[in-house]
Structure formats: structure tokens, C-alpha cells
Amino acid sequence: MTQYLVRRANILVLGVLVTILALVGAVTWERLNASREAREASQHSYHVLATTKDLAIALRDAERGQRGYILTGRDEYLAPYDAARDRLGLLQGELQKLTADNPAQQQRIRALAPAIQHKLEELAQTVQARRDGGLETALRIVNGDAGRAHMQNAEALLDGMLADEQRLLDERLAQNDARAAWVRWMVIAGSALAVLILLWAARLLNQAWSRSSGAEAEQRALALRLHTTLYSLSQGVAVFGPDRRLAHWNECFQVLLDLPKAMLGPGTAYGVFVKHTGEPGRAALETEDQIRHGSRNPREAVTYERERADGHHLEIRRTPMPDGGFVLTVSDMTKRAQAEGVLREAQKMQAVGQLTGGIAHDFNNLLQVILGNLEFVRAKLDGDARLQLRIERAAWAAQRGATLTGQLLAFARKQPLAPAPVDLAATMPDLIPLLRRTLGEHIEVRYVETAGLWPAMADPAQLESAVLNLALNARDAMPGGGRLTIELGNKVLDEVYARDHAEIVPGDYAMVAVSDTGHGMTPEVVARVFEPFFTTKPDGKGTGLGLAMVFGFVKQSGGHVKIYSEPGEGTTVKIYLPRAVGTVAAAGQRSAVPVELPRGSATVLVVEDEAGVREIACAILADLGYQVLDAADGEEALRVFGANASTVDLLLTDVVLPGKVRGRELAERVQALRPEVRVVFMSGYTENSIVHHGRLDDGVHLVGKPFKREQLARKVAEVLGNAGSAAPEAANVVALRPARDAAP
Known part of the structure; x- marks a missing residue:
């Protein structure tokens, strides 16, 4: 006791x-x-x-x-x-x-x-x-x-x-x-x-408390990391327990599947989501085949794709968990699909560009020899109408070949552009009479514009060519007649539109829309219309390069092109060009009155490695009164210039020259010796020496091969300052391209 x-x-x-x-x-x-x-x-x-x-x-x-x-x-x-x-x-x-x-x-x-x-x-x-x-x-x-x-x-x-x-x-x-x-x-x-x-007891208690506190803190940190990770994912994630009821989810799961907030809550059955997403126009979570497959292989992850009504591509993955539940992951694959499309387009453009660049230089040199000699002979013949007709037909064929090469370069975005602010309201009305004459009386041409039009940043000549190509395609789609409408307007392409079109930069654009009431196109045809050489016309009726040229020009100009078409309802092609900031160039006036070619007496040094091209260029200039010196490459040109430095007034040189001295370097070395010497480049393929990012360098004058006698005469006179009706030299960049000739 x-x-x-x-x-x-x-x-x-x-x-x-x-x-x-x-x-x-x-x-x-x-x-x-x-x-x-x-x-x-x-x-x-x-x-x-x-x-x-x-x-x-x-x-x-x-x-x-x-x-x-x-x-x-x-x-x-x-x-x-x-x-x-x-x-x-x-x-x-x-x-x-x-x-x-x-x-x-x-x-x-x-x-x-x-x-x-x-x-x-x-x-x-x-x-x-x-x-x-x-x-x-x-x-x-x-x-x-x-x-x-x-x-x-x-x-x-x-x-x-x-x-x-x-x-x-x-x-x-x-x-x-x-x-x-x-x-x-x-x-x-x-x-x-x-x-x-209590030393010993306190020590034990402190150790136990430390272990417990550390474990609890670790659990809290782990839970916080998992929670933060779940909500930071760009994918939709939902966790379902063994009873197939919702346990955890993030906001993207609701957004990607377009689920109402009231449906999301702990304990919601999986079948509710399957039924809701199975409605028309929604991306169904599962099909009957997938449900049966999942029941046969309960431990195997299942991945399948769905497409929402708004065009978004979803990848859905169902991953089983050891406790019998599963994790549902929804990924938006739209950007990847767009990126793959842009990559395919870039690879195609690269292949076409390499092919076109390889043949453009030599092919345009051959066409230059043919076209130059034909024009030279035609200027010397008088009185023989039949022989003149033959020469006209041959010249047209050569010009047609040059046009095809130019269209390939346009599609491959290899053409040299001279973009400038263009007042569409001033230039497009001048094109309407030409369209009416070209399309024929069975086509009604309408023109609609919006007040306060923004200027567009584009190459005026290429823009006109693109509109003409679209008009000709519209004419072919209306063989029995119809209505062609050209509409101008201002458009703002916002972030929402740019998300669905990976190549678009949000901003202000000037729009040119060409609409017809023709037979229209199926979605399969619309998906391929911009491919080079693709055409629905009969053999011999089209090259399949018109729309490809339009596409390449618009893309190279930093714009966007969109086609809307339905079978039997007609077609609308909308071209969006970047809004220009700056002074708008005055619109040129078309004139059908022939003007005498300007002549001169200056000394011109012609540098061209192709003997035929060099010969015809020298002959044209000599016939116009110029004193002509010639050289076959850059090194020879420097020697000729050194012997005649005081008399040379203008250097006419090819861009692509053999040897160590290329055309651009030759021009720089000549102007370093005599800054007053003017320079005109000629080329059928410019490489990157005078063209960067698809645009001619400032101050560069270029005449594209094959050029006509009139083009060369006016360009030389313009640069020398002797052309009475030519634009002043302050225009900086003028790229002459082959004129569009009608077939005889």
C-alpha cells in the first residue's frame, strides 16, 4: 500500500x-x-x-x-x-x-x-x-x-x-x-x-514532433505542387475514381470540351460527360468501339482524336490508374496541325524556288536572245505584212515563255518586288475599262469601294497583274456570261482570326475582293487551287500558274489571301495587303498613243556573259544612238572601264556574272572610281545580291529579262535623265517586267 x-x-x-x-x-x-x-x-x-x-x-x-x-x-x-x-x-x-x-x-x-x-x-x-x-x-x-x-x-x-x-x-x-x-x-x-x-523525454518528444511536422510539411508541399501543376497545364485533365466519378479537374478540361460549369463537380459520373459530348457538333469523348476496346484492355491507355465544330483538333487520352480509376487528358492539337501545314508549304516553296531559280536565269537569257532579235528585225522590216505577222507570233510565244517563268518565280516568292504605298481608290477604277475590253461583253463588271480606303503596301504592277489573273479565271468560270464584282475595303484581322491562320500577323489590311457568279468549286478543289500547275481546265487551256502567282505575290508582300466558293454559287477571292503608312505615289495613266522611243548619245558599258544577250543589247543601244562598249564578265568590264573611265556614262550589267566579280560588286567598284556613273541591272533571276526579303534594294534600277526594245530604251533614258515622259529619278526603284501581250 x-x-x-x-x-x-x-x-x-x-x-x-x-x-x-x-x-x-x-x-x-x-x-x-x-x-x-x-x-x-x-x-x-x-x-x-x-x-x-x-x-x-x-x-x-x-x-x-x-x-x-x-x-x-x-x-x-x-x-x-x-x-x-x-x-x-x-x-x-x-x-x-x-x-x-x-x-x-x-x-x-x-x-x-x-x-x-x-x-x-x-x-x-x-x-x-x-x-x-x-x-x-x-x-x-x-x-x-x-x-x-x-x-x-x-x-x-x-x-x-x-x-x-x-x-x-x-x-x-x-x-x-x-x-x-x-x-x-x-x-x-x-x-x-x-x-x-525531462531531458531524455523532451528529446524523444522533440524527435517525434520533428518527424511528424516534416512529414506533414512534405505532404502539404507535394499536394500544393500537384495542384499547381494540374492548373498550369495547357491540356485539359480530369481524374476519375474507381467508381467512374469525377474527383479532380482543371479549367482547360472544361474549356476544351466546352462543358457547362454546372456539370463540373466532385462526384459527377463519367457517363454524363460522354452523353453531353456525344451531342451533334461536339467532340465526343468515346465511341462504342473505344468503350468495348477499353473494357477488353482495362490497363492499356487509349488515344484518339476528335474535331470540334469550330475546327479545333483535339487529342484525347484515357490512362488507367492502379486503383481502378483513370485519367482523361485532352490536348488541343490545332496549332500543331497548322504548323505542320505551314512547314509543308515552306518545303514546297523551297523546292519550287530551287527549281525555278535554277532554270530562270538561263531560260530568260535564251528568251532574251529570241525576243531581242525578233524585235530588232521587226523594226527593220517594212511592207511585208505576212512576215510581220510571223514575227509577231514568234515574239508572242517568247513573251509567253517569259510570263510563265515570271509566274513560277512569283509563286516561289523569288520575284523582285518594288513595294510602294498604293491608293487603291485611284488605281483600280483605271483597270475597270481594261477588264471590260478583256473579258468581253457577256461579262458584267461591277466596281464597289468603301469611303476612306487605306493605302496598300504592294508592288503596283504585280497587284494589277494579280487582279487581271483573278478576272480571267472568273471569266473562264462563267462561259455563258455572268457578273464580276471588284470590291475594295478596309479590314482589321484580329488575334482571334490570326489564331486560326498561323501565317497571319494581326493588324490593318487593305482588301481587294474579286467575286464571280460562275460554277464555283468544291472544297477539294479549293484546297488545291494555289498549287502550281494544278488546273481544272481542259488540256491546253491553262497552265495552272495564275492563282499560284497571285498566292506567291500576296505572301511575299506580307499579306493574306482567302477563297470562298460553293458549287453553283460562284467564287470570291479576297486579297489582304498590309496597310501602308506614308506618302501615296501618284497613279500612272494608261495611254494607247504610241510614243517615239527616246534616243541618246551617251556611252554605255554592257556587261553580259551570254554572248547572244550581249550582242542584242549592244545592237539595240547602238541603234538608238548610244556609244556602246561591251564585256563578257566583271573582270573584263573593269579593264574596259579603266581604259575608258572618263567617257562611260552608264553601266548596264547582268546581276549573275561568272568569275569572282559579280554584278553588284562590279557596280560598287565602278561607282567608287566615278560616282557619277549610273547603273542599271538586268537579270532573269536576281539571287540575293540586289534583292533582300523579296524586295529590291533602295536606289536599284532593274530591267527584267527578257526585256523589249522599248523597255530597255526607256529604262536607260530614264536613268540617264533623258526620257521626256519618263518618271523622275526620285522614284528610286522601277522594276520593268515583261508586258502582257494578247495572243494573236
């Missing part, structure tokens, strides 16, 4: 001591935490004070650098100004974050931001004034006292922040000292008592 009582007493005493120690330990622990928090708060105040002082120093450094530059005008004094200006924004942002828990400081920072901004604007204004107008102009701004007021305002706010933060720091330091003293005594008393009675 006594032992029992002693044991009970010991237990009671031990219980009391344990309770006391627990209370002392708990209070001590709380004070320790409070002391640590106070130290952290003090360190935070030190950080705020340092950042505030750095901000004030940076502001003074900016003003010091500005004052130094104003007084000296030397750029090296701007180094402190530039460095401080860059740091001010960073320091303000850091100070904003550091004082997020202090409303008073936040209010001062909000008031400080415009003061600093005004001060920086005043500093930048005086620097620019010193740079543009000199010291007196800058001093007038400084003496206006506006900058001093902004500086005083900023310094007053910074002083207030420093004072407030210093007060907080003093309070926190005092609290920290008091807590530290109290904790010190509590620690001494609690530690002595704990060491005597």
Missing part, C-alpha cells in the same frame, strides 16, 4: 513537474519565436532604409550627371545619369515589394512614383535641349524651377519614408531587447529544470 502511495505520489509529482516544464517550455518557445520575428523585422527595416537611401542617391546621381552634361556638353558626363535612370525603376519596384505590409509607406511610394517620373522627364528634356539647342536653351528649362520642385517633392517623400522606417526600427529594436532579456531568464530557468527532469 505504501509503495503504491509512494508510486502514486511520485507519479503525481512527476506529473506536476512535467506540467510546469511543459508550460515553461511552451512560453519560452513562443518568446523565442517572437524574438526571431523581431530580429527579422529589424533586418527588414534595415533593408528598407538601405533601399530608400539608394533610391535617393540614384536620384541625386541622375541630377548630377545631367548638370555635368549641361555645363560641359560632353557625353561622358551622362554615364552617372544613364546608370541612375536605369536603377531608379528597379529600386522603386524593390521598395514597393519591401513595404507591401505598410500602408503608409505604400501611399508614399505611390506619391513618389510620379514625382520621380516628372523629375526624370525634366532631366531628359534638359539633356535633349542641351543637345539640340545648346546651353542657354537647357538653362532656361533648369531655371524654370519645375525640376527643383519635383526634386524637393521626391526628397520630402523619401525623408518621410526614412523617418517612418527609422521609427519602426527603433521600436522593433527596443522590443527585441526586452524580449531577448525575458527569453534569456526563461531559458535559464526552463533549461535547468528540463535538464534535471
